[in-house]
Amino acid sequence: MTKIAILHEGVLDKKVIEGLIKHIELDEKLIVFYSMGVKSNFFDKKHPAYISLSLSVENDEINKVFFILDADNCDKNQGGMIKTQEKLQVMIKSLGFESISRFYITHDPRTKDKEGFIESLLLSTIPEEKMNCIDRFLECTGFDKKGGDKSTYERIYKNIAHPLSPYNFDHIHFNELKTQLTQLFAESK
Numbered sequence: 001m002t003k004i005a006i007l008h009e010g011v012l013d014k015k016v017i018e019g020l021i022k023h024i025e026l027d028e029k030l031i032v033f034y035s036m037g038v039k040s041n042f043f044d045k046k047h048p049a050y051i052s053l054s055l056s057v058e059n060d061e062i063n064k065v066f067f068i069l070d071a072d073n074c075d076k077n078q079g080g081m082i083k084t085q086e087k088l089q090v091m092i093k094s095l096g097f098e099s100i101s102r103f104y105i106t107h108d109p110r111t112k113d114k115e116g117f118i119e120s121l122l123l124s125t126i127p128e129e130k131m132n133c134i135d136r137f138l139e140c141t142g143f144d145k146k147g148g149d150k151s152t153y154e155r156i157y158k159n160i161a162h163p164l165s166p167y168n169f170d171h172i173h174f175n176e177l178k179t180q181l182t183q184l185f186a187e188s189k
Helices: 010-025 038-042 048-059 079-095 118-123 127-143 149-163 171-188
Strands: 003-008 030-035 063-069 101-106
Touching: 003 010, 003 048, 010 030, 010 118, 010 171, 030 048, 038 063, 038 079, 048 063, 063 079, 079 101, 101 118, 101 149, 101 171, 118 149, 118 171, 127 149
Parallel strands: 003 030, 003 063, 063 101
Antiparallel strands: none
């Protein structure tokens, strides 16, 4: 049975993807996760995950590859949505994965420049009234949203915005990612 490779940055990314896959009732047994650790590793052809993945593709163990990474703007060479997409497409081509790959670049859908990360996507599902309160709190405490600790965002989401539930996967901001994953699973059959 061939499987789907999902390449992601960190622990939270994997946790969100696993939760979303369960939520939309896709077969999680078909997935092999590859942790890239940090965004810059997606652009390193010699990364151990790529070496392992390439062998699995050659041996027909993997027939689809899904890249999910942030559109954070921490690096002027690969930061932001456009640069991330351009560099990722070059990497996918250099790996020879064009015909079997899809990607999703996580960002804050509320911003026009489409920067951000998985935590931004999570926060974008919080009702505006609650988010305004959170923004005021962060401003009062001097928390720097652009350079702040991303794990703080997840804690805000889980403990303040949605303390009784997991992630709000039914929110419209998750629709594109749900569509990408659903199509990926359909294509892998």
